[in-house]
Amino acid sequence: MINKLVEKIKKTGAPIVVGLDPMLNYIPQHVLDKAYAEYGETLEGAAEAVWQFNKEIVDKTYDLIPAVKPQIAMYEQFGIPGLMAFKKTVDYCKSKDLVIIGDVKRGDIGSTSAAYATAHLGKIKVGSKEYTPFGEDFATVNPYLGSDGVNPFVDVCKEEKKGLFILVKTSNPSSGEFQDRIIDGRPLYEWVGEKVAEWGADCMGDEYSYIGAVVGATYPEMGKVLREIMPKSYILVPGYGAQGGQGKDLVHFFNEDGLGAIVNSSRGIIAAYKQEAYAKFGPENFGDASRAAVEAMVADISGALAAAK
Numbered sequence: 001m002i003n004k005l006v007e008k009i010k011k012t013g014a015p016i017v018v019g020l021d022p023m024l025n026y027i028p029q030h031v032l033d034k035a036y037a038e039y040g041e042t043l044e045g046a047a048e049a050v051w052q053f054n055k056e057i058v059d060k061t062y063d064l065i066p067a068v069k070p071q072i073a074m075y076e077q078f079g080i081p082g083l084m085a086f087k088k089t090v091d092y093c094k095s096k097d098l099v100i101i102g103d104v105k106r107g108d109i110g111s112t113s114a115a116y117a118t119a120h121l122g123k124i125k126v127g128s129k130e131y132t133p134f135g136e137d138f139a140t141v142n143p144y145l146g147s148d149g150v151n152p153f154v155d156v157c158k159e160e161k162k163g164l165f166i167l168v169k170t171s172n173p174s175s176g177e178f179q180d181r182i183i184d185g186r187p188l189y190e191w192v193g194e195k196v197a198e199w200g201a202d203c204m205g206d207e208y209s210y211i212g213a214v215v216g217a218t219y220p221e222m223g224k225v226l227r228e229i230m231p232k233s234y235i236l237v238p239g240y241g242a243q244g245g246q247g248k249d250l251v252h253f254f255n256e257d258g259l260g261a262i263v264n265s266s267r268g269i270i271a272a273y274k275q276e277a278y279a280k281f282g283p284e285n286f287g288d289a290s291r292a293a294v295e296a297m298v299a300d301i302s303g304a305l306a307a308a309k
Contacts, residue, residue, distance in 0.1 A: 001137045001163045002205040002212075002234060005099045006259060008066035014298045015259070017101060017236070018061060018290075019266025020054050020089060021071040026271040027053045028283035047081035050074075053286075054089045057270055058096060060287035064294050067099035069236075069264055090135055101165065101236065102136030107149045114152035121153070121162040138163040140214060140236070143192055147199075154199055154211065163210040163234075166199075168192045168226060171216025171239030189222065193229040200233050208234050208260070217249055217263065224252035227260070235261040240297070241268030247297075247304030258305055269293045 009015050024032070024046060032049050039045035058068065070093075075086035093100050106116040120139045123130050141153050143166050153164055169179055169189040179189045193213060200209030209232045215223050217239035227235065235253050240246070240263050253261035272278045272293035273286040281289035 001099065001161055002208050002210050004137075005066060005163075005234070005262070006205070006207060008097075008099060009259065009262065012064060012066050013302065014065055014294070015254070015262050015301060016065060016294070016297055017067040017069045017262050017264045018057070018065055018269050018294065019069045019071060019103070019238075019264050020057070020093075020270065021069075021074045021103075021266040022050045022053050022270065023074065023267075024049070026267060026274075028273070028286050030284065031056075043078045043081045047075075047078045047085040050078070050082070051085040051088050053270075054085075055092060056287040057290045058089075058093055058098070060291045061269075061294050062093075062096040062098055064291065064298070065098070067101055067262065068093050069101040069103050069266075071103040071266070087134060094135065099138070100136045101138040101140070102134065103140050104136075105140050105142050105167065106153075107142030107145055109145050109148040110152070113145075113149050114156075117153040117156040122156040122160055136162075138165055138212075140165045140167065142167050143195065147195075150199060154203060157210050158203060161210075163212060165212045165214050165234075165236040166192070166196050168196060168213040168230075169215045169219055169222050171218045175216070187222075190225065190229060193226045196233055197230045200230070204232065208232055212236055214238065215253065217253075220249040220252055223250075227252055227255070231255065231260075233260075237261055237263045239264075241265045247300035247302075248307075250301060251304055251308040254305060263297075263301060265293075265297055269297070 027049050035049035036045045039048050075082040090100050102120045118124050119133045120136050123132050141164050181188045196213045200211035203210040212234035214236045215226050217237045237253050269290050273281050273289035278289035
């Protein structure tokens with residue numbers, strides 16, 4: 001799947017991923033009203049609004065982007081109906097030939113980790129039949145239980161030709177409480193990055209490994225170090241836009257070939273119509289606002305990469 005991601009990034013010229021992380025306050029009132037009219041002010045109604053919101057954004061952006069990243073917590077908060085909306089979103093994005101990064105941040109040990117990997121990346125056998133539970137192409141994984149927690153995911157990735165993005169240095173302000181701790185003279189995130197490179201060396205695609213890393217845009221200097229530690233790992237970069245990251249901050253996350261990183265924006269794109277820059281579209285045309293925000297993000301990152309050459 002890493003080969004497909006790289007190919008689509010080359011084809012679109014857009015090393016970006018749209019984070020489908022819907023909150024009810026991001027969804028325009030007319031979408032909510034329609035869903036509530038059909039299902040009531042219920043979990044089912046909320047899930048329907050989420051699904052219709054996602055569908056419109058995907059319809060207006062899929063030709064510009066290589067990938068989407070649905071954050072499962074934003075669906076789980078609506079219970080079983082929310083998970084059904086998550087699955088519908090994954091399936092719909094797949095029908096548009098988008099690469100789907102399941103932002104699930106799972107991580108446990110043994111059979112539990114294997115079950116998570118099966119749920120999101122693999123297949124489950126039921127009697128004589130086999131099913132794909134959620135069917136994402138990549139999953140995010142928390143590595144802090146060590147290899148016991150990661151290896152079951154790696155095994156499924158090898159079998160299914162899927163991929164992982166492992167948390168190395170996250171974009172949130174308090175990430176340094178643990179991730180920046182000095183261990184044997186080096187910050188913990190560097191040790192984790194080395195382990196990601198080690199796991200990835202055994203799972204190579206044509207140019208890059210199936211095992212990538214999550215490194216926040218809010219820490220560009222750390223990204224520069226980690227890029228050197230993990231030369232063959234794709235880096236998923238959260239923190240663009242709403243969290244403060246800009247194109248000029250991101251050049252160190254990329255390799256000299258202009259590849260090696262994919263940058264996420266969530267509310268900066270899906271709730272673009274709420275921003276002053278895109279207010280002219282209005283809530284009725286929120287999908288068009290999202291498309292304009294994608295175009296602006298691509299131009300920002302492309303311009304920064306060109307200037308850095």
